[in-house]
Amino acid sequence: MLATMSAELQKQHENMDSYDMIEHLKRMFEGQARQERFDTFKSLNACKQGERDPVGPHVLKMIGYIDYLEKLGAPIGPEHQIDLILQSLNNNYSQFVMNYNMNEINKNPAELLAMLKTAETNIQKASPTPILMVNKGKAKGKGKWKGKKKMGSNSNANPKPGPTKALKPKGGVQKEGDCHYCKKPGHWKRNCHAYLEDLKKKKAAAAWVSVDMSQVFFAPDWL
Incomplete structure (x- = not known):
């Protein structure tokens, strides 16, 4: 010694x-x-397995603790060893743990590690591959957003339109002036009584001339 x-x-x-x-x-x-x-x-x-931690190093670490406790004079029973390892796995192995307990499988830690590595491969194959969306080119609306920021923090994001004022013509509203026909103020030519009377007379004279010419055209030969 x-x-x-x-x-x-x-x-x-x-x-x-x-x-x-x-x-x-x-x-x-x-x-x-x-x-x-x-x-x-x-x-x-x-010991708890992280969401993305591989199962191999995690279980080997726990087996090392179990062996060291046995050397220190505090061995852990075989079933308790398996329970400690299974309860430390993440949620991806919940189906594996349920099947293991339902089928009453009896394995030592080394055999359980081999089963978990096989299950890890199957889980990785079954998990969907993430799709990365790459946006080529400039995003729409960035210029507008920057413009809104420059307006200041106190400005509203969606300002409500205020009451619109009627636009006045620069030259003002043209009032009725002197008639170009009778030269009298207060009305235009189209409303002039003298112009309308003369227009009726011209139409009546034109109608009489057309009737008279028709009579000449259709008169008998002896006239």
Whole structure:
């Protein structure tokens, strides 16, 4: 036993027999081993697989904690080992965990790791491939948006139109002036009584001339 110890421990135990040596070593390292068991078991319970973490390194890490606890004198039962690994998996393996428990499969951690790697491959094949939409060219409406920002923070995004004012002609409204026919103010030519009377007379004279010419055209030969 002394040959396996460091030089400092050999000096402390060179005058002890085997029983006293073992008891002394227990007292020295029992507190340290207890703390290591506590920290290791705490780390094992805190193991959770991330959403995108591969299953292989995650399960191997948990198997390492389980083996180290056994070396520290705190072994975990086989069924409890499997339960700890299954409950640490992410939601992608929920169907696998349900099938494993329903079929009452009995595997050790190494065999379970092989099954999980196969399940991981199937999950990756079944998951849809994300489609990236690439917008070529400039986005529409960017110029308008920038223009709205320049208006200031106090300006409304959608200002309501206010009451519109009637546009007045520059030259003003032209009033009725002197008649070009009778030269009298207050009306235009189209409303002039003298013009309308003369227009009736011209139409009547034109009708009489047309009737008279028709009589000449249709008169008998003896006239």
